[in-house]
Amino acid sequence: MDQEKVIEIKGLYKSFGTYDVLKGVDLDLHKRENLVVLGKSGTGKSVLIKIIVGLLTPDQGAVKVLGQMVDKISYKELLALRLKVGFSFQNSALYDSMTVRQNLEFPLVRNQRNLTKGEVNQAVERVLDAVGLLQTINQMPSELSGGQRKRVGIARTLILQPEVMLYDEPTAGLDPITCLEINNLINEVQERFHTSSIVITHDLTCAKAVGNRVAMLLDGKFERQGTFDEVFNTDDERVKPFYEYNFIQ
Amino acid sequence: MDNKAENPAILQKQAKPPGKITRMFLTLYDVCQFVTRFFKEGFLPPYEGKELMRQCYDIGYRSLALISLTGFITGIVFTKQSRPSLAEFGATSWLPSLVGIALLRTLAPLLTSLIAAGKVGSSIGAELGSMRVTEQIDAMEVSATNPFKFLVTTRVLASTITIPILTFYTAMVGMLGALLNVSLFEDTSARAFFQASLEQITFLDITASTVKAIIFGFTIGIVGCYQGYNSSKGTEGVGKAANSAVVIGMFLIFIEEVVSVQFFGLFRT
Incomplete structure (x- = not known):
């Protein structure tokens, strides 16, 4: 700091x-x-x-x-x-008509239009991996638990590499265990992405x-x-x- | 920092809340700003072509079944109801042209738009309303995406493009219904029926119908989007947005129909 x-x-x-x-x-x-x-x-x-x-x-x-x-x-x-500036909403605010992958792609393809499909996929997988939810990539938000939704919400903000x-x-x-996981994730984000x-x-x-x-x-x-x-x-x-x-x- | 007396927030709350008429004008001003923003942003890049196509599919293709059924039944019923009156004057041969003109000039645009106001308008109002109260629209804003362009302009453009196409489809299906009814009473070929129907239809009829359908489509889209985009107060607000989208949409369509009949009437004399 x-x-x-x-x-x-x-x-x-x-x-x-x-x-x-x-x-x-x-x-x-x-x-x-x-x-x-x-x-x-x-x-x-x-x-x-x-x-x-x-x-x-x-x-x-x-x-x-x-x-x-x-x-x-x-x-x-x-x-x-x-x-x-990344903003993680209280209720995650995931786009419920889109899959997890599409939720993450959405801000990226609109703000970096010159990216190839491969680069977009790579970025999506990188941030999903960072929040430990790579396996949910093709799921709909309604299929995720509260904690998973929070994590995907955070991943969606991280994809634009905010300061x-x-x-x-x-x-x-969230339950106490998931709260601890989210707390750790917030600290990890600060260390890994220097936010x-x-x-x-x-x-x-x-x-x-x-x-x-x-x-x-x-x-x-x-x-x-x-x-x-x-x-x-x-x-x-x-x-x-x-x-x-x-x-x- | 003790500057409460100069704080605009405090000064503002001391002012009287606006009356009914003032509120009405404020809403009207808000609507004008919304429409102006659509024209400002709708035609400037970046374009949301993929989303526009998806909306056209949603609005057009998914309304086809309902519109086909309604158009077909309207053709049958209108022909059946008109026959006795024409028969009294020995003018049943005018039936195909009467049906053709009635369908193209008024029934098809009006029916299609009213059905779309119910189905599409409410769906847009509810979808955007739900996105607003669950902060999905705010999430788009903070991820540096213009939600107005992605959500509003695509939906309004899609309904403006799709309703005219659906209108001509309704007219065609209505004519098929009319042909079915005519075939039950007379030995008329489809070719003769359509020839008789179409020969009275003028270029002005087609133009008027297209212009009306474009205006109706725009109205359905903009009303649905305005109500949904500006909804508040949780789930109650979503219901209210969907309901207002239908009621206000239908009301405006009737007003526009009256105005357009008067307007295009000037060219017919």
Whole structure:
């Protein structure tokens, strides 16, 4: 991990109707860092990463990703930027009318039109192998388990060789063993593909396993940031129940 | 950072929610933007030829059975119902041309489009709606693919291309139904029947029918896509998108039919 910033967020506000979700968020992501964003459901964690990839527009504030202001660039520039930012969705968002192979080919053939069929196959097999699911290549998403779907979703983002990975609740709805496998996969991806990542979760086991740094979203702001121990070594009544539920219960 | 008073989000929520009429105009504006985006992006590279062919197959080939049955029955029923009235004036010999003109000018475009609005419109609305609520459209966005081009332009183009072809197919099948009915009552050869049917059909009839079918096809595609692409609120939204695609699609088709009859009527006098 070095000190070069790949994502810089300053004074970010976002509301939905009368509900203020983000109230002045400041956050940096350094190169080759795994940053875990923690917070209760509905605190705006997913909103934050959707703003980072330009799926949502902020009401106020600056979001700089790989040196580009996301809300100031043209749609064409945004598409080019998205090639460098992988997004793994909470529910995987696999295209259910396509096989696993077609799901993986889809972003690749549309963004690198000069590739031969052989090169495309090679790339698909390489990333599927990286997530340990080469045997599912011809299956439909409906035939996969929850954990397999997550892995294929991650493989689909990796195929474009992104510099930044955004994981939205990667372990949500999975059994503990599969959660461990996904945690290991996130670490493997960072090592093998040299990515910087933001991992959105409320699973502290995941946070502890993958996070170089943890940021806790409380009342629309990052109130606590640091290592896992620094964040949870506190008497803050908003933080303590989080830790107690995950590790004491 | 304590600039809440200047925060646009807070200022925005203090404003009154828009009224019914304002909402209607906002929706209309949104639809205009959607249509404009189709024309802007539909004809610019990169082209999604393979997906366009797949959509043409889905919309066209898979509607054939239903359209064949409906067209054939319509031909039989229309001929059977028209015969007594013509017989009263001793004009049963006009039956083939009456059927030909009625089918080509109105029945075939209208029937085909209404069936397609039900079958194709609802399918597009539900499919895109489901893709929206399961974040598949967002997944395309973040993988640097333009989902509008891949999902919307291909479907709208496919329905605009396919509905005119299906319209002429419906007219042909309807004529076969009419021929069957005529053959039961009269000793008429197929050649004589089709000759009598076609000799009254003008170039204007064919042009009008084609133009109408193109407009109807475009309407079905754009309404289905708009409803699906902008759906929200989970599974409820998917159902609503499918339903609205059919209801609004059919309503617009009837309006367009009335307008086009008036318009092409100007050239017939």
